[in-house]
Amino acid sequence: MTEHPKTPLRSNFTPGTSRWAVRRAQWSAMGISLEDQEKPKIAIVNTSSKLSVCFIHLDDVADMVAEAVRAAGGLPFEIRTTAPSDFITTAGRDGRYLMPTRDLVVNDVEAAVEGAVLDAVVFLSSCDKTTPAHLMAAARLDLPSIVVIGGYQRGGTFAGCSVDIDTVYESVGAVAAGTMTVQELGELADAGITGPGVCAGLATANTMHCLAEALGMTMPGSAPTRANSERMLTRAREAGRRIVEMVHEGLSARKVLTAEAVGNAVEVALALGGSVNCVRHLAAIAAEADLDLDVVNLVEERARDAVQLAAIRPNGPDQVWDLEEAGGVQTVMRTLLPRLHSGALTVSGRTVGELAAVARPADGTVLREPHDPVTPEPGLLILRGSLAPDGAIVKLAGVGAGTSRRFQGPAKVFAGEREAIAGLGDGTVRPGQVIVLRGMGVRGGPGTVFAANFVAALNGAGLGGQVAVVTDGELSGLNHGLIVGQVMPEAADGGPLAGVRDGDPITIDLDARTVDTDPVRQAGPVTSHEPGTDRGWLGQYAELVGPIQRGAVTRRPAK
Template sequence: MGIPEEDFDKPKIAIVNSSSKLSVCYAHLDDVARQVEKAIRAAGGVPFEIRTVAPSDFVTSAGKQGRYLMPTRDLLVNDVEVQVEGAELDGMILLASCDKTTPGQLMACARLNIPALILPCGYQLGGECGGRHVDIEEVYKAVGTVKAGRMTLIELEDMTRHAIKGPGVCAGLATANTMQCMAEALGMALPHSAPIRAGGPRLAEQADKAGAKIVELVNKNLRPRDILTPAAFRNAVTVAVAMGGSVNCVRHLIATSIEAECAVDVLAEFERAADVDQLTLVRPNGPHRIEDLDAGGGCAGVMRQLRARLDLSVLTVTGATLEANLAEVPQPDEAFIRPASNPFRREPGLIVIRGNLAPEGAVVKLSAVPEAVRRFAGVARVFEDENEAIAGLQDGTVRAGDVIVLRMMGARGGPGTVFAASFMAALVGAGLGDTVAVVTDGELSGLNSGITIGQVMPEAAEGGPLAVVRNGDMVEIDLTRRVLAFDVTDDELAARLAAFVPPVLDLKPGWLSMYRQLVQPMSQGAVLGERRRPGVHK
């Protein structure tokens, strides 16, 4: 292998690279890996690049209606474990990109508990089409606009030719950028890591710093579980709520806490953060672009504005406390990152709601719900397939005032969370985003906007109340009171649940079949295999 004998006693560092030619999300990672490799060598370490599964929410979702997406997160965790722990490497630096890689990498850090850090690898740029800015979010919504007859297919195709102008993850505060920010908020990424432009000069600088820092972490024996404390998770939750991050960050933070065996109830922390106001308005939450958040100070700037709400004593991968890190962060641009005393909106960006339809909770990206809609009541219209719901949108079955229930699409029901995000995007594109509500246990995108209630727990396939909603039931959504309920008596609900028989899935042998046997409830982060955490038992 060409390794000189004098290197044998140096720290052996894994560069965890999810490079793939299937998706633009990963197109630049090989170049980043080369730069990190040089930095590790210069710092006195020996780098070993390893490859993992590379799930892309826009590419991997093409098959099986997106069922492979969530399972690939946990496939990645195990992939890293096998290669890094099996080879007894001393530390690892993980190149973060699309939606499932960052949470999977955080989970791997927490599980292996060897010195590690996350290197966020950045967002893509959009372009111009028809005299206006377009990016992947606009393309996403335009599918519904075409279905509604308000745009031609030719116009949509023209948008696709201009919407992506470089490598990296989706523009906007979707799951990928949210989770890269969460890595920094948890203290597992260097300050000023996220958001960051893929292929830009600042990413190159961060790669050099990260390569040197991982060798230092190994020499100091600073490990992820020294950083991933209950206080660190509380900090991350506060940042997620203030930014209006993706609904999916809730499940991923829960999963990371479980892998860290950390005594923190992440769902309860989101409920406690209900008094945190929105300090940013990045799309789909408002008019600002991810480049604006980046230029305005990024996650570090948000944390600086939240200093009074954060536990500043926590350790980070810098080797210093958050307080020391924030002392070096300049004042952010208040055009894009407001102070806590003068927020953009005096309400949280993410909330957990409960009721007889979601006794274990459901997640709402309040920042992406039309401000005029904080209470919604409508008749349930039930679908168990996203394509059928989209067809209902086309033929007029889906009407203003409806509450669309998309179910049997959760981690176990899919198996693997089935895509519900395309229907929500189509709904917004058709102009019904503020007159039709969606309640689902399926896979949503951080780009989704509208009256969307996601991650309903327990999911339908587990016998949750969502399984027994019937067409015509009245459903109430009250985002101010944090209520999701349907109009049935306790006795009627109990009778329906007693009569419920889970559907029998005819699964061929393979990864999805194995996943269904192992996956835990979404309230436990949909991790694989039953776990116990100190002090967080239900």
């Protein structure tokens, strides 16, 4: 065990006070020695859940981290929170609960850690919403904090072909189009996943895993990584040891989560073609860190001369494990170093530049150099125009080489994705259209309503290159095609999307980076629910959530 100088701990209460006495009574009854009660008290935030394969391995990881904390001279406490899974938590209310669970986790962590006055936090992050939630909580609390990546799952084999959750997801469209039977889809689903962890593509979960490392909040070499691999477990043990050192060093989260760190994460997202959802999450992290930073503008500015360095599924032929073997995020950051803030500090105690100096160079195949990119454009693009004056996001990496750079077509408006998916079967959705799914944003839902299933079904039906989609609803990082997401302002805030009618011409121009409609009609707020009818958490969320361009964080509006 490493010896550390005696450090005053906020968790050590004054002897003789009521707080000291009643806590001692509780902990002594739990078998915690008086000596241990004086040590740094480390929260291990475990989003374990038996509802989803994303989280089922985290209990063992929590035990491993706790053992490392004890060996380093700390006292670990495991804390459980809500565990949202994009493919499980979306079942209820058309996915409305999914986005709000991000902020529910943040508040849950705050209540547990601040309520108990603990000294530091290790976050076990897995599915899409947990990683940004944990980074937001770290930024809000400003305690020594490390994120441990839960890792990606492995796919399987069906009909002699390699398959994964993405294959399953898009095949729903094949059923709707009549080219696959329900029985075949069921057999495919049974074979699609063969281990714990998150979706294996560069969707939101793996994107946020990578960006957590780009932000400096993981141990170096954490992302991407296969769930339960020796590499992942080694990083978990390292985190348990390092967090105790961080307490003694006074290295808190906001010393790492700086504006420079967010800029570095944006560069990695652009180079890899990460999920469109990462923009809202980075904005939320910046907001919780009290950074005066417009992340949408930052993405727009950095994208002007950025290039894409890798083509990881669903953006191209390479797999996320290929990126891991090519050196992962550390190699990406070495490759991007001239564009990064090299002096940004990481939880390891070393700077981005110091870590880049010992990282593996790019292999030139899976990960390319900036002078020889996969494409001479960034993986993400901000569009603006009469339909999205505050911006909208296209995952340029997922558009596809054969797709027209300029798409113009008549709008076909749907109130939700169920109606749109039905339109694939009855011929309502036709080539040449721009499908508009609106009233589905954070306030319009409330909580973003899923549009991602329709986009996946559209591709599964073979219409991905012939139909464009414009939405303020929730997309998946697995989605690909000409999809304009996170339209801002959303229709519930009276954005131009609210005034679009069937047949209105919509033009998407990737070269001009615009999305326009003519005429632009003023309309009142369009929601997918009756305002004031939601009770419970969704009703509270609707009252508190801010605009998505500022991260959709839950803060009471100023009077």
